[in-house]
Amino acid sequence: MTHPTADAGVFSFSSGPGVASKLEAFTKLSSDDRSALSAVTKNVRWVDARRDVVSEGDKPRFVHLVCEGWACRYKQLPDGKRQIVSLFVPGDFCDLNVYILKSMDHSIGAITRLKVAMITPEEMNALTAERPRITQALWWHELVTTAIQREWTLNIGQRSAYERISHLLVELYLRLQTVGRVSDGRCDFPLTQNDLADATGLTAVHVNRTLQELRRNGLIELERKQLHIIDLDALMDVAMFNANYLHLDHEGRHLDANA
């Protein structure tokens, strides 16, 4: 098992599933699709943990695709409060089509050391012009991303701390599962309690006590940046988790596009 801070890579599956893995949760891609995708993801960049990939106010120039590591989207208030509004795991695109806008209204930050592919608007246009299946899949990705954003609004607005953290854990667990980064009920989980606090609108102290309660109740184990979900059904129950918003039910998913 790779150590979280080792230089070679942050994750257990450091040469794990390809960048297409998330899109393939929507539809099977042909091998041509896959090679077109990997052709535009050649231009990669490593970003240190806790560094910005893009900062609020920047003119957006690239679409970013997370290859390795975790990132977040966050917004900051003048009084210093910070809200993490999205989390990105490997396979996630950060800002499809954002280059239409004049300036970023939020920042993208690296949670861990991060490998991101940088795709130019021209490459994206070429890709979508030539590969309708990828275009569809990117649209699906965009719709799921905004559905997750809505669920977060619901989560923060209506659930208690205990439910809220449970919900976030389940969401991330399922998202990691769809890109092949869960095994044996376990996954990497590099968020600090401070990150968790910023993502859920709670304080770090309260997150700490809530996690202890989840442990005490036999629902999870969480240490050394490893999450083990002991009883997923019970945790989903606590969280009132309804997976419909992840839209993993697409029929095309089981078809083979290479036929």
Add this chain to the structure above:
Amino acid sequence: MTHPTADAGVFSFSSGPGVASKLEAFTKLSSDDRSALSAVTKNVRWVDARRDVVSEGDKPRFVHLVCEGWACRYKQLPDGKRQIVSLFVPGDFCDLNVYILKSMDHSIGAITRLKVAMITPEEMNALTAERPRITQALWWHELVTTAIQREWTLNIGQRSAYERISHLLVELYLRLQTVGRVSDGRCDFPLTQNDLADATGLTAVHVNRTLQELRRNGLIELERKQLHIIDLDALMDVAMFNANYLHLDHEGRHLDANA
């Protein structure tokens, strides 16, 4: 002034700005663009206040465009709690491209009596195939909609009740302004305190007391479904309002596409 429940129409500007008004906040449209738009918005439907336009679980079949009245997007939890995750005012599209998905993960509900145009996927495809400027504008619309969603997450996660309600009032005021539905610091505001509670993650009682405080502090007047913002700058200050997320700064906005 038209009464909210009168049959003729909910708003002061009932034959107000056209459906293109929001898109024109991004870029000037040509008269061809405008007629193409109005051609696909012929199929309209009236929905009673407090009724669903689309319900969670439905197969999405149309893109909806709000012509008159207000609507909301909401999600409900099994324990009965409800979160309004978005609000729609005239000129807003509800769910661009949503027909890619198999089922709705949220509902769209009418706040007032509502006039919505129903656009088929085929019409949308034809529209975007033929009218690149509209395609761009729709993308911009989509990006702004999700930016608003992120700002709501921030709002609920980090701002106090007083700041939070202020922020929502300012946002809606500015959005109404861009579609020409503000005059003299005043606009229609059909939300009940209960709606406001569901949108901000507060209770109706607390919303009530908070509104009273805003009134007491000379920032707003709000009665009979009319909002008067007395001191916009002060209110924006309270809310720590940064309008960047509305992306109203696009250069194309001031160009004339008919040239």
Add this chain to the structure above:
DNA sequence: CGTCTGGTTGATACGACTCAAATTTGGTGG
């Protein structure tokens, strides 16, 4: 009129915050 929805008020309770300090962990350099 009586009913209903939306708004207002008061008293009380509690979930989450604050502040402060101690402890543990992980990384760094001698």
Add this chain to the structure above:
DNA sequence: CCACCAAATTTGAGTCGTATCAACCAGACG
């Protein structure tokens, strides 16, 4: 390999913002 330091986690005590519960009131409607 150990000593050190910073970051992250944990604990405790006290407070506060917002929720809860329960009336009551006003206007709109049938």
